[in-house]
């Protein structure tokens with residue numbers, strides 16, 4: 700049974716532009732993940748959203764916490780662990796492709 704938006708789904712903060720976690724910075728069809736930040740344990744669509752809205756510097760997830768379910772698929776609400784996300788081309792639950800360009804920014808979210 701696919702998960703859908705509902706009470707179990709974490710809130711995504713920042714300047715989002717739709718219900719699939721796109722934001723004013725990243726809003727292509729492939730931009731459908733939100734990331735929980737290690738510093739505040741809140742989900743934001745991107746590092747720029749966090750920088751503008753959180754009011755504190757971002758911390759990166761240490762390598763030792765790659766088992767944290769810190770990545771939200773904006774399409775189906777599935778939560779991926781950091782390790783799963785870094786290995787995935789798309790959502791393992793709904794198969795929506797993820798933006799391959801995000802890999803260029805992985806160091807902003809995770810210690811590498």
Ligand SMILES: [Zn+2]
Pocket residue numbers: 736737738739740749753755756757758
């Ligand atoms: Zn934070």
Ligand SMILES: [Zn+2]
Pocket residue numbers: 713722723724725744745746747748749
């Ligand atoms: Zn953003």
Ligand SMILES: [Zn+2]
Pocket residue numbers: 772773774775776777790791792793794795
């Ligand atoms: Zn999904």
